Amino acid sequence: MKNLLLTTAFSLALATPVFAAGTHGGGHGEAKAESHAADHAAMMLVGQPGKAEGVDRTLEVSMRETDDGTMIFEPSTFEIQPGETIRFKVRNDGELEHEFVIDTIEQNVVHKAQMAQMDMEHDDPNSIRLDPGADGEVIWTFANEGTFEFACLIPGHYESGMHGPINVGMKMAQANMEYTKGTVKKVDAKGGKVTINHGPLLNLDMPAMTMVFRADEALIARMSEGQDIEFVAEPVKGKLTVTQLK
Numbered sequence: 001m002k003n004l005l006l007t008t009a010f011s012l013a014l015a016t017p018v019f020a021a022g023t024h025g026g027g028h029g030e031a032k033a034e035s036h037a038a039d040h041a042a043m044m045l046v047g048q049p050g051k052a053e054g055v056d057r058t059l060e061v062s063m064r065e066t067d068d069g070t071m072i073f074e075p076s077t078f079e080i081q082p083g084e085t086i087r088f089k090v091r092n093d094g095e096l097e098h099e100f101v102i103d104t105i106e107q108n109v110v111h112k113a114q115m116a117q118m119d120m121e122h123d124d125p126n127s128i129r130l131d132p133g134a135d136g137e138v139i140w141t142f143a144n145e146g147t148f149e150f151a152c153l154i155p156g157h158y159e160s161g162m163h164g165p166i167n168v169g170m171k172m173a174q175a176n177m178e179y180t181k182g183t184v185k186k187v188d189a190k191g192g193k194v195t196i197n198h199g200p201l202l203n204l205d206m207p208a209m210t211m212v213f214r215a216d217e218a219l220i221a222r223m224s225e226g227q228d229i230e231f232v233a234e235p236v237k238g239k240l241t242v243t244q245l246k
């Protein structure tokens, strides 16, 4: 019954894209009364369940408690492009039960309040609940730009640190990007590869060295051997790739 309702809600949400715009400003006070309507919009806003064959990237997430009494997700933030389908491989490395829920910040507030009254176990496609030592996955397609949230809504866990932002959007991702200086050593246009002697890649936590990067045709056409460049590299489908060139 629950699944049927969700499916219906979801197709309604898909059919009414205009709906999403209205909920951004919605205050938390009226959240409860609006929760049915908000459910439709929230599914819309954060995206939709993804298909395994459509996965663009796999991101690993660890959940655990720390010695100083906090509870954490590692990593603590995600940068995602609109339209990307992400497989979150979630592992509970802690000693308590934890969950991984993706939603709007507003919806997490609503669900958290419900969980505080009664520890409900969700089994929706945007969440997974794991026993200590267990792992699982959530496959999700992020449709819209914006800041969403991943969280554990088990009573007390959110407050202990178990939440973080999911930034979906080119602009936000680029704002965090720093260009790295480098010298092109070799260009393999056919192979879609370029060898660059580069400075530290801060976003990847990598020291200065010479490495082979992937790059698309348009970027490769702008690079030649011996050229000094400023570029941004990111992992794309598991391969280090030049994604920006000044």
Ligand SMILES: [Cu+2]
Pocket (backbone or CB within 6 Å): 071, 097, 098, 099, 152, 153, 154, 157, 162
């Ligand atoms: Cu938790």
